[in-house]
Amino acid sequence: MQDHQKTRLVCTCEGTMTLEPVRLGAQGRAASQLCRAQLEHFRTALGEFADVTVACTQEAPLFAEVAEDAGFEGSLRFVNIREAAGWSEDGARATPKMAALLAMAELDATPFDVVSLESNGVALVLGRDSVALDAARDLADSLDITVLLTPGADVMPPRQTTWPVLQGRIRRAQGHLGAFELTVDDYAAPAPSSRARLEFEGARNGAVSRCDLVIDLTGGQALFHETRPGYFRADPRDARAVAALVKQAAAMVGTFDKPKYIDFTPSLCAHSRNTLTGCTRCLDLCPTGAITSAGDTVAIDPNICAGCGQCAAACPTGAAAYALPVVDNIAARLRVGLAAYFDAGAKDAPIVLFLDEGHGAPLVDASARFGRGLPAHVIPVQVNEPSQIGPELMAAALAYGASGVHVLAKERPAHPLDGLADSLALMEVICAETGHGTNLCTLIQTDDPDALEAALWHPAAPARAKRSRFLPPHDKRGLLVLAMEELNQTAPTPAEVIALPQGAPFGRVDLDLDACTLCLACVGACPAGALSDNPDMPMLRFTESACVQCGICAATCPEQAITLAPQMDFTAWAAPKRILKEEEPFACTCCGKPFGTRASIDRVLQKLDGHWMFSGDAGEDRKRLLTMCDDCRTREVVIAGFDPHEKADS
Secondary structure, eight states, rough: SSSSSEEEEOOOOTTTTTOOTTTOOOOOSSOOOOTTTTTHHHHHHHHHHHHEEOOTTTTTHHHHHHHTTTHHHHHHEOOOOOIISSSSSSGGGHHHHHHHHHHHHTTTTOOEEEEEEEEEOOEEEESSSSHHHHHHHHHTTTSEEEEEEEETOOOOOOSOOSSOEEEEEEEEEOOOOOEEEEEEEEEEOOOOOOOSOOOOSSSOOOOEEEEEEEESHHHHHHHHTTTSSTEOHHHHHOOOHHHHHHHHHTTEEEEEEEOOOEEGGGGGOSSEEEEEEEOOOHHHOOSOOOEEEEEEEEEETTTTTOOOOHHHHHHHEEEESEEEOOOOHHHHHHHHHHHHHHHHTBBBOEEEEETTTTTTHHHHHHHHHHHOOOOOOOOOOOEEEEGOHHHHHHHHHHHHHHEEEEEEEOOSSSSSOOOHHHHHHHHHHHHHTSSSSSSEEEEEEOOOOOHHHHHHOOOBOOSOOOOOOOOSSSSHHHHHHHHHHHHHTTSSOOOOEEEOOOTTTOOOEEEEETOOOOOOOHHHHHHHHHHHOOOOOSSEEEEEOOOOOOHHHHHHHHTTOEEEEEEOOOOHHSSSOOOOOOOOOOOOOOTOOOEEHHHHHHHHHHTTTTTTGGGGGHHHHHHHHHOOHHHHHHHHHHHHTTTTTTTTOO
8 A cells, every 4th residue: 555645654653563564565574652752754745655653543643743744644544453453452453454443544534514503591490499509509600601490499599699589380392502592481580588498479381581501400301302502401419410511511601513413405305295195204203392393394404413424324314414424435435445455464354343442442451451442353333323314324344254243332321222223123134034143233322341342252253255345425315225235145045025024115116007007196295206207108217226215105005906015135225116007198178189098097997987066968079078088078168168067867
């Protein structure tokens, strides 16, 4: 990986690691103290190369400072091969993994937008006792305080009214940092003559309080998810927790930036059409209430979204896509990393371990420093949230040659992992049916480095003969379909059709040919373009790889002629649009111009048979009008002076 533009610098960290610079594509020999005695090697590289990767994260601030002082304007990257690979009982065999880590580090993450939240320090302190008043006193120098006590609170009046102390019960709460709005019932101000305890009178309902921060010390049910920006909650009986909350809330004045975790494309959303509900996966999974129904699509509030990524992982169309980083960037890292792993001479199939920086990386560090470290065949891949991992990334990793995928999460995560559980269950079916095996894609929930080691230290599987190197497409749906196809093609026993559980993002549409009139209402309703017509003749066509099983077509069909069957049919995916039904168009009985279909005209005539308006001679004339095109029908009515409401002959 060394040329006139790029170089890699590796270091044995004072001889604590075994390195093979040649197989790692590194410059020269491995340094032993690159950050101190051999720092000049780094300065030399800055002058000779435009793209420098340093295999050390501990001293990244030092290297960045040296690069800034040297006026370096190229790309400078850092990667941890020490705790992730070298510091391990398997460290002497970890060269392929180190090559993978270096290759993945050289792919820059995609940029993302930020959301700015503004707080002027207007805070509402909710409480049930004197703890709320004590917290308000501690915060008064930093924030503009109002205290709202629950009805019945036994609180001694303060000696001096330096901030409002009111009574109320929260009926409704919405908003976020800088823009909270709370509806309050039993709202009342205290009587100035309150003596032993605050007395409130003249309560009313429906008062509205607007504030920048909500500090909840009631000890009751939470108003918001714990990740809601600007909402602070602690048990009033826990003095240390209250003190930590006060310290954190006191600093919440000014402008605060948070990532915009989800890129949303409304035109791809399969939530609803014509008031008929289809896909609700993201609504069902969002733990924070950031997603709401908005007509034919959903709306994702970036101010509330906490970035768990479950909506993006579960979205079958790619309308909701994770931006930190985008999914094809992670797939591209898997591609180059696993290719480098095998190119460095590995004979074992690796296991991909998805983990986050806040929880997973410290566990790996602890294992490296005090335990066995990671096995040589386990490649850690850092993501923002474990729950952002969907079936497309698991399938891609396996297709690229991994023998398994583990997702590391907290023992008690901040939000449920239902979406991840669904993805793992889907992959279990697919892997079993394609001969890859069972329990290949699993969740490891632990906060214990020893438990992590126990889950990972198992013999490695031999590398498969077939491995894919496909380029990941930029759209999530395209990656999902292509990864599944490549997973099947590289499988020990490729499948033709795999039956999937309900809720899977793939499947076929079954059509009752006798019931279908080719009205094509389903075509207009299909949000994914899986159902289509033919402008030249009455026809209903189906593209199976595009179907997301949202169910809108079945709900729309007036004849209830459509049912869904979740599956993956790889033969159908490779085929062009399949014709579900076609008919010759019905020809106008007057001018011969095609319009409608024979089935639809016959169905209408059949339903009108025996109706009083279509009986007798006048009724026959009315029936004849139904077999004409719009132009001929209009002309016939005008010329003949036909009265459509005239009573038919009996």
